[in-house]
Amino acid sequence: MSLMSALYTGTSGLQTSQNALNTTGHNLTNIDTVGYTRQQVEQADKSYITIQRNTSIISNKQYGLGVEYADVKQVRDYFLDKSYRQESGRLAFYEVSRDVMLEIESQLGEMQGKAFQEAVTDLWTSVEEMSKDPCSSVTQALFAQKASEFIERAGAVYEGFSDYQDNLNAQIKQQIEKINKYGNRILELNEKIGAIEAGGIERANDLRDERNYILDQLGDLAKISFSEDQWHHVSVQIEGVDFVKGSMCYEIALDQDKETGFYTPFWPMNASYTINNDGNKVYDTDGAEVFNLKIEISTDHNTDIGRIKGMLLARGDHRADYTDDLNNYSAIEQSVVMNVQAEFDLLIHSVSTKINEVIGAAAGVKTNTDGLTFTLEDGTELKGENIKYAKVDTTDTGGYLRDNSGRPMQIFVKSVTDGYVKATGSDNEEYWVYVDEIPDRKDSLYSVRNIQINQELMQSPGELGFRLIDGSEDNDTMAKLKEAYRSEEYFLNPRVRKASNFESFYNDLVAQIGNSGYVYKGIYDNQENTVESITSAREQIVGVSSDEELSNMIKFQNAYNASSRYINVISEMLEHIITTLGR
Numbered sequence: 001m002s003l004m005s006a007l008y009t010g011t012s013g014l015q016t017s018q019n020a021l022n023t024t025g026h027n028l029t030n031i032d033t034v035g036y037t038r039q040q041v042e043q044a045d046k047s048y049i050t051i052q053r054n055t056s057i058i059s060n061k062q063y064g065l066g067v068e069y070a071d072v073k074q075v076r077d078y079f080l081d082k083s084y085r086q087e088s089g090r091l092a093f094y095e096v097s098r099d100v101m102l103e104i105e106s107q108l109g110e111m112q113g114k115a116f117q118e119a120v121t122d123l124w125t126s127v128e129e130m131s132k133d134p135c136s137s138v139t140q141a142l143f144a145q146k147a148s149e150f151i152e153r154a155g156a157v158y159e160g161f162s163d164y165q166d167n168l169n170a171q172i173k174q175q176i177e178k179i180n181k182y183g184n185r186i187l188e189l190n191e192k193i194g195a196i197e198a199g200g201i202e203r204a205n206d207l208r209d210e211r212n213y214i215l216d217q218l219g220d221l222a223k224i225s226f227s228e229d230q231w232h233h234v235s236v237q238i239e240g241v242d243f244v245k246g247s248m249c250y251e252i253a254l255d256q257d258k259e260t261g262f263y264t265p266f267w268p269m270n271a272s273y274t275i276n277n278d279g280n281k282v283y284d285t286d287g288a289e290v291f292n293l294k295i296e297i298s299t300d301h302n303t304d305i306g307r308i309k310g311m312l313l314a315r316g317d318h319r320a321d322y323t324d325d326l327n328n329y330s331a332i333e334q335s336v337v338m339n340v341q342a343e344f345d346l347l348i349h350s351v352s353t354k355i356n357e358v359i360g361a362a363a364g365v366k367t368n369t370d371g372l373t374f375t376l377e378d379g380t381e382l383k384g385e386n387i388k389y390a391k392v393d394t395t396d397t398g399g400y401l402r403d404n405s406g407r408p409m410q411i412f413v414k415s416v417t418d419g420y421v422k423a424t425g426s427d428n429e430e431y432w433v434y435v436d437e438i439p440d441r442k443d444s445l446y447s448v449r450n451i452q453i454n455q456e457l458m459q460s461p462g463e464l465g466f467r468l469i470d471g472s473e474d475n476d477t478m479a480k481l482k483e484a485y486r487s488e489e490y491f492l493n494p495r496v497r498k499a500s501n502f503e504s505f506y507n508d509l510v511a512q513i514g515n516s517g518y519v520y521k522g523i524y525d526n527q528e529n530t531v532e533s534i535t536s537a538r539e540q541i542v543g544v545s546s547d548e549e550l551s552n553m554i555k556f557q558n559a560y561n562a563s564s565r566y567i568n569v570i571s572e573m574l575e576h577i578i579t580t581l582g583r
Helices: 003-029 078-109 117-132 137-197 205-221 307-315 322-327 336-362 455-459 475-486 502-542 546-582
Strands: 039-045 048-052 061-064 067-074 224-228 234-238 241-245 253-256 263-266 272-275 281-284 373-376 381-383 388-391 412-414 420-425 430-434 451-453
Touching: 003 039, 003 067, 003 546, 067 205, 078 137, 078 205, 078 224, 078 307, 078 336, 078 502, 117 137, 117 475, 117 502, 137 205, 137 234, 137 241, 137 263, 137 307, 137 336, 137 451, 137 455, 205 224, 205 234, 205 307, 307 336, 322 336, 336 388, 336 412, 336 475, 336 502, 373 430, 388 420, 451 455, 475 502
Parallel strands: none
Antiparallel strands: 039 067, 048 061, 224 234, 234 241, 253 263, 272 281, 373 381, 373 420, 388 430, 412 451, 420 430
């Protein structure tokens, strides 16, 4: 090998060592950069010069031209990346569930510095005090006051649940917007990375870091799968549907319910639509939803992955009430907020209707055992054994526990519709018929959102009287009010077989919330350990170790110095030869 060729060998070592030092310095500079992946230098032989070919020997006579900086690659593990993105999504799902339970506990446990339990206890304490002296205006006023506080505080708690639903709804919108932003950024990065790496010479490692970080963030938000093609483009699927593929990002759209304002994420490309008069598309999202919330949540089936899915499940799709608990429980069972809303509303409904029922019975309201059919003023016909009614007294518009129009009194009245309406019986007599609810009208329910205290009684609680026609105290009604509190005839939900009274019903509700919160916290803590172990294993591969990089720096610095000395030696030899020959 000539001395000039030897100079090329030394120069290649100098350049390669310098590039390796630059890469090491880049690693050390980004040691605390979020999402940065350690870069590793690969060195290779330069091309060889063949001096002689001889088929009779193992190899030809060759000499090399030195070393070259072959590649600088990212050090990643595909399977760890995949596991991390799946398990971090599961962690986010249970983090949402845990936080929702904490919020619900806060709503029930703190209300103007008092737990809601006190409102239940105070109401029935006022009943017990009134039973000692039923005709006292003081005890009657106390009962009316505590009943009013009970409804007010119940309304505040339920409003807190509803506000939290709205808060989750706003977060869902923000997270969907973030997903779409991430998708479009991946599309941009795919193009840039593909253009840089098309020649197979250069690596777009920093751009790959950003893309991998985005994939990590997407894994937190939803269940994703991903793959890289031969053009270095990454394709992403969300819940098994293409999100980023080729040159397209299929953005997720939001359908907003007109009544509740709740958002439902859906795939526009999978939804049918019509054009309205304004020229806008009106989508039918049935079957095009991004997240299937009807399937069972299970780790075995990987249906418990993604922060957004956790928010959607927790929020539910409407404001739940006691009718959901009684008639539609399977539809709200998996929604934490809706489940608690319905059970809490059932408590308020049961308390208010039971007290009204006792007062109504004292006012002459009875159950239809005579086979009567009732026709309301709007022509609606009511019939059945469960209908409750009281005969209209045509001679006296008043009456015991009735208002001035003769209508049976109610402690708790509905805000919009009447509890008792006039009707004509099949016997041509006039009656006051009790209407618990009107089909398809939520404003007709004895629900916490639709109940208020009878304002006439609040202004004049003495109208209750509780003094019979003969002048005696109505102790029988007092006993029934007290019994209503102790009677164990209520169930928290259709899955519970333990009967409760009003006090134990609320305690069971709180216990269920506490137990669910404990379970979610346990799952979250275990999942957090899983994610931490995966993160630790991944960091050992992708993370930058300052000790290792400093060792590499010393190694490459020594290689640089060695190449430098080698060139100096060759230079001195050339100078000596030239000087000698020149003489």
